[in-house]
Amino acid sequence: MAGLVAAARLRELGHEPRVLEKGTRVGGSMLLSSCVVWRHLEWDRFRAECPDGDEPLQRLIWERLDDALGWLESLGAEPVWRDTENPLTTGRRYEASALTRVLADATGEIELETPLPNDAEPPLILATGGFPGRLARERDLLLRANPWSAGDGLDYAVARGAGTTAGMDEFYGRAMPAPPARIREEDFVPLAQLYGREARIFTDDWSEITPRRVAWHENDLAQMIGRRAWYCVAETNDRIEAARAAGGTVIDQEFGLAVHVAGAVTHTIGGLQVDSEARITGADGLWAAGVDVGGIATGGYSSGLAQALVLGLAAAESIAAG
Numbered sequence: 001m002a003g004l005v006a007a008a009r010l011r012e013l014g015h016e017p018r019v020l021e022k023g024t025r026v027g028g029s030m031l032l033s034s035c036v037v038w039r040h041l042e043w044d045r046f047r048a049e050c051p052d053g054d055e056p057l058q059r060l061i062w063e064r065l066d067d068a069l070g071w072l073e074s075l076g077a078e079p080v081w082r083d084t085e086n087p088l089t090t091g092r093r094y095e096a097s098a099l100t101r102v103l104a105d106a107t108g109e110i111e112l113e114t115p116l117p118n119d120a121e122p123p124l125i126l127a128t129g130g131f132p133g134r135l136a137r138e139r140d141l142l143l144r145a146n147p148w149s150a151g152d153g154l155d156y157a158v159a160r161g162a163g164t165t166a167g168m169d170e171f172y173g174r175a176m177p178a179p180p181a182r183i184r185e186e187d188f189v190p191l192a193q194l195y196g197r198e199a200r201i202f203t204d205d206w207s208e209i210t211p212r213r214v215a216w217h218e219n220d221l222a223q224m225i226g227r228r229a230w231y232c233v234a235e236t237n238d239r240i241e242a243a244r245a246a247g248g249t250v251i252d253q254e255f256g257l258a259v260h261v262a263g264a265v266t267h268t269i270g271g272l273q274v275d276s277e278a279r280i281t282g283a284d285g286l287w288a289a290g291v292d293v294g295g296i297a298t299g300g301y302s303s304g305l306a307q308a309l310v311l312g313l314a315a316a317e318s319i320a321a322g
């Protein structure tokens, strides 16, 4: 999302960026997403929900998102909903493949299966989607993201003097059915076990760890449960039936039904430190956008797509301004 937005905006401003994509297809995790591009409705709520995040960057996203959504529409991106259906947030929902197509058309040539080389010419915008692959591997969690985002942008910039933010161990994620459930990319949304607020939660060896309070987005739970846990509820629901159909473990138990779940990483929350023009602190000639940038949702959860859209525009405009 961030790379395509930055490239499309640079083109609009008269530049001819070269766009490199490591994967075999365009769209990164955006293509797999529910594609709700949102912000908190109230500024104070954003601060309260992501209390450890960088305030100037949070303000940039919060203030620029509405205009940025207007820019997407100017490219021909038609929202499927003009609201998020969540009273705490505002934004638009798109059809992910349609949005990817609009952005790819505005970007022009994209070199597939071409990872960032070590000697890329500045100015360079890093937009490699954070390091969910690496974090999932290190913590033995599931990966709920594109398979290519493994920290390449982070490593490239850190090797050139970049600073990193707080929250390098935090992630946005979901509880998913634990193996042996089969989870394909198209199952990432329907198989998310999003009823943890109503569940009693137990570790893999049945110690109860139900928290006193769970956030509306359940991102706190996804991080808390770790590699395996049990969600126990009185009655089944569509998501439990989907887990069962995918081969997940659902057993009858004294509290009702117990579903074996695993924490799954969608994207990392810590990352590169940037200023409000998306310039990477400490590394000349480098910008970062999307979830390669850290420190925005620290301590909570905010929209990765909004971060990609606003910072992609900011990076392109900063480079174009010279």
Ligand SMILES: Cc1cc2nc3c(=O)[nH]c(=O)nc-3n(C[C@H](O)[C@H](O)[C@H](O)COP(=O)(O)OP(=O)(O)OC[C@H]3O[C@@H](n4cnc5c(N)ncnc54)[C@H](O)[C@@H]3O)c2cc1C
Residues within 6 Å of the ligand: 001, 002, 003, 020, 021, 022, 023, 026, 027, 028, 029, 030, 031, 032, 033, 034, 035, 036, 037, 038, 114, 115, 116, 127, 128, 129, 130, 144, 145, 146, 148, 149, 150, 152, 153, 188, 189, 266, 267, 289, 290, 291, 292, 302, 303, 304, 305, 306, 308
């Ligand atoms: C199932 C699911 C549902 C989601 N739903 C939502 C939602 O509704 N709302 C929301 O805000 N967010 C949602 N997200 C998160 C959102 O998709 C990400 O936050 C967003 O895509 C981040 O944008 P990005 O541009 O930083 O990364 P990406 O969109 O992932 O793009 C990163 C790109 O970099 C490429 N890349 C990696 N390494 C290299 C390299 N070395 N060289 C060249 N290219 C490289 C990758 O292949 C990828 O194409 C969801 C994610 C998933 C998986």
